[in-house]
Amino acid sequence: xxxxxxxxxxxxxxxxxxxxxxxxxxxxxxxxxxxxxxxxxxxxxxxxxxxxxxxxxxxxxxxxxxxxxxxxxxxxxxxxxxxxxxxxxxxxxxxxxxxxxxxxxxxxxxxxxxxxxxxxxxxxxxxxxx
Amino acid sequence: xxxxxxxxxxxxxxxxxxxxxxxxxxxxxxxxxxxxxxxxxxxxxxxxxxxxxxxxxxxxxxxxxxxxxxxxxxxxxxxxxxxxxxxxxxxxxxxxxxxxxxxxxxxxxxxxxxxxxxxxxxxxxxxxxxxxxxxxxxxxxxxxxxxxxxxxxxxxxxxxxxxxxxxxxxxxxxxxxxxxxxxxxxxxxxxxxxxxxxxxxxxxxxxxxxxxxxxxxxxxxxxxxxxxxxxxxxxxxxxxxxxxxx
Numbered sequence: 080x081x082x083x084x085x086x087x088x089x090x091x092x093x094x095x096x097x098x099x100x101x102x103x104x105x106x107x108x109x110x111x112x113x114x115x116x117x118x119x120x121x122x123x124x125x126x127x128x129x130x131x132x133x134x135x136x137x138x139x140x141x142x143x144x145x146x147x148x149x150x151x152x153x154x155x156x157x158x159x160x161x162x163x164x165x166x167x168x169x170x171x172x173x174x175x176x177x178x179x180x181x182x183x184x185x186x187x188x189x190x191x192x193x194x195x196x197x198x199x200x201x202x203x204x205x206x207x208x209x
Numbered sequence: 210x211x212x213x214x215x216x217x218x219x220x221x222x223x224x225x226x227x228x229x230x231x232x233x234x235x236x237x238x239x240x241x242x243x244x245x246x247x248x249x250x251x252x253x254x255x256x257x258x259x260x261x262x263x264x265x266x267x268x269x270x271x272x273x274x275x276x277x278x279x280x281x282x283x284x285x286x287x288x289x290x291x292x293x294x295x296x297x298x299x300x301x302x303x304x305x306x307x308x309x310x311x312x313x314x315x316x317x318x319x320x321x322x323x324x325x326x327x328x329x330x331x332x333x334x335x336x337x338x339x340x341x342x343x344x345x346x347x348x349x350x351x352x353x354x355x356x357x358x359x360x361x362x363x364x365x366x367x368x369x370x371x372x373x374x375x376x377x378x379x380x381x382x383x384x385x386x387x388x389x390x391x392x393x394x395x396x397x398x399x400x401x402x403x404x405x406x407x408x409x410x411x412x413x414x415x416x417x418x419x420x421x422x423x424x425x426x427x428x429x430x431x432x433x434x435x436x437x438x439x440x441x442x443x444x445x446x447x448x449x450x451x452x453x454x455x
Contacts, residue, residue, distance in 0.1 A: 084297075091300050105442050106360040108299035112438055115303035125307055133304035136297070137430070140420035141263040142244040143295040146288035147359055148267040148381035150374060152274070153281040157348065157375060164344035168352050169379060172335035173386040173413050176356060177394055179334075180327040180409040185400065187322050 083129040090114040236287025243269035256424060258392040263417050264385045299358070299416070302434040305423070309431035316404055320435065323405075327412035328440055331356035332448065335383075351375045354444060355383045358415040361441040368449040380415065387414015388421035395425075403429040411436025 094110030097103040103110050119125060151158065158165060247265035254260040274284050285292075306313065313320070335352045344352070351371035354362040359380050366376035391410040400406050403426045410418035411433030419437050423430030 087297050087300050091297055094300075105445050106364060108296040108360055109358075109438055109442055111296070111300035112303050112306075115300050116306050119303060119307040120310065125304065130304060130308075133301040136294070136301050137305070137420070137423055139244075139294075140298060140416060140423070141261075142241070142266070143291060143298060144263050144359070144381055144384065144417055145240050145244060145266045145270060146285055146292045147377045148263065148385075149270045149274070149284060149288070150281060150378045151267070151382075152271055154375050154378055157372075158378075161339075161344050161348050164339040164342035165348065165352070165379070167342055168335040168339035168344070169355065169382045170386050171338045172331070172352075172355070173383050174390050174394075175334040176327055176331040176413040177387065177390055177409050179330045180323050180412055181394065181398060181400055181405060183322055183326040184319060184402075184405045184408070185398075187319070188402075 080128045080132065083126060083132045086118070086129065087111075087115065087132070090118065233287035233290050236284050237290050239273050240266070240270055240288050240291055243267075243273070258389045258421070261385050261388050261417075261421070263381070263388070263420070267381075295359070295416075299360070302419070302438065305427055305431040306434055309428060312404070312428065313431070313435060316432075319404060320408065320432075320439070323408040323412060323436060324439055324443065327356075327409065327436070328443055328447075331413060331440070332444070347372060348375075352379055354448060355379045356387075356413055356415060356440065357444045358437055358441045361445045365445055365448050369452045381417065384414045384417025387418035391418060391421060392425065404432045407432030408436040411438075412440045415441070 091107060091111040093114060094103075094112075095107030097110055098105065098107050243266040244262060246269060247260075247262040250265055251257070251260040251262045270284070273279075274281070332353050335355050336349050339349055339352050347370070350369050351366055351373075353369065353371065354365040354376060357365060357380065359377055362376050362380045363373040365371075366373045387410055391406060391414060394400070395406050406425065407422045407429035410422045410429070414421075415437045419430060419433040422433035
């Protein structure tokens with residue numbers, strides 16, 4: 080288990096370092112994710128410990144956002160002053176984004192299937208199965 | 210008599226420990242207990258999406274610090290220990306991605322289409338709705354990266370002139386809405402492909418959405434993590450550039 084933790088920590092630290100040195104414009108954890116993924120693809124094996132660590136930690140993913148969410152109390156004044164635009168943007172905007180993404184993928188799928196039936200040279204079924 | 214530099218290094222600094230909170234157990238304990246109760250409640254509801262554990266835990270902690278008269282700064286000082294775990298956990302999202310590598314490689318067009326639509330819709334729908342309802346410019350800028358995962362969104366907000374701390378709250382709220390609305394829409398629209406639902410929830414609702422998608426299936430969770438990461442990185446690069454162009 081220690082090896083799994085060390086592996087995650089090394090890629091995370093490298094990601095942080097690359098960001099602080101200004102070599103990568105994204106935060107350390109995202110670079111760390113990419114680096115760990117490439118590491119796994121390179122070695123072509125997933126150690127049991129690393130798999131277990133990921134499953135355990137990701138089961139608690141929702142807990143890790145609680146402290147930032149409690150910050151709502153620190154911004155009560157802004158949220159109260161612009162309550163309607165903020166709530167409408169957060170709820171409406173998120174639902175619109177979900178709907179637009181799902182609708183596009185479902186339509187793209189039926190389009191690909193129709194195209195495949197009439198023209199065998201089109202985009203593969205596997206490319207746009209939705 | 211040791212040299213000055215030796216004294217600096219070897220003489221124990223009596224204040225060294227005061228930079229750490231003295232009782233993080235209290236803040237960490239309240240947060241963990243609230244989440245434990247929230248997960249129990251969610252299970253009791255049959256994992257009804259409206260019983261979102263993150264949302265319930267936040268409400269419970271807000272009540273607790275309100276009743277005890279604790280300031281948010283004091284709470285965060287201790288609860289920061291939990292927040293610290295967010296970074297390594299995001300790195301661990303590489304594991305479900307790796308397990309689904311074959312499926313991801315076969316889904317390139319699907320992933321590209323999801324981002325092409327989801328990324329601009331996420332930014333423009335939020336800013337557009339708030340602008341139409343008369344929000345201030347600072348609020349609009351703080352809202353722009355709301356669908357992006359917390360760590361990146363806060364950086365974007367800072368770069369384009371928003372309030373990073375406000376953005377963090379808006380990001381969490383967005384994730385909760387995505388985690389609730391995603392499964393509801395899935396049932397309503399009868400979306401059967403877990404890749405589609407995962408991508409949509411990850412792009413619209415980042416990490417909290419991904420936490421929910423992991424409950425749907427590992428495929429949904431992996432594609433949500435992928436959608437979240439790609440959306441975060443691309444928005445992080447493109448949004449500040451677009452703002453500079455305006």
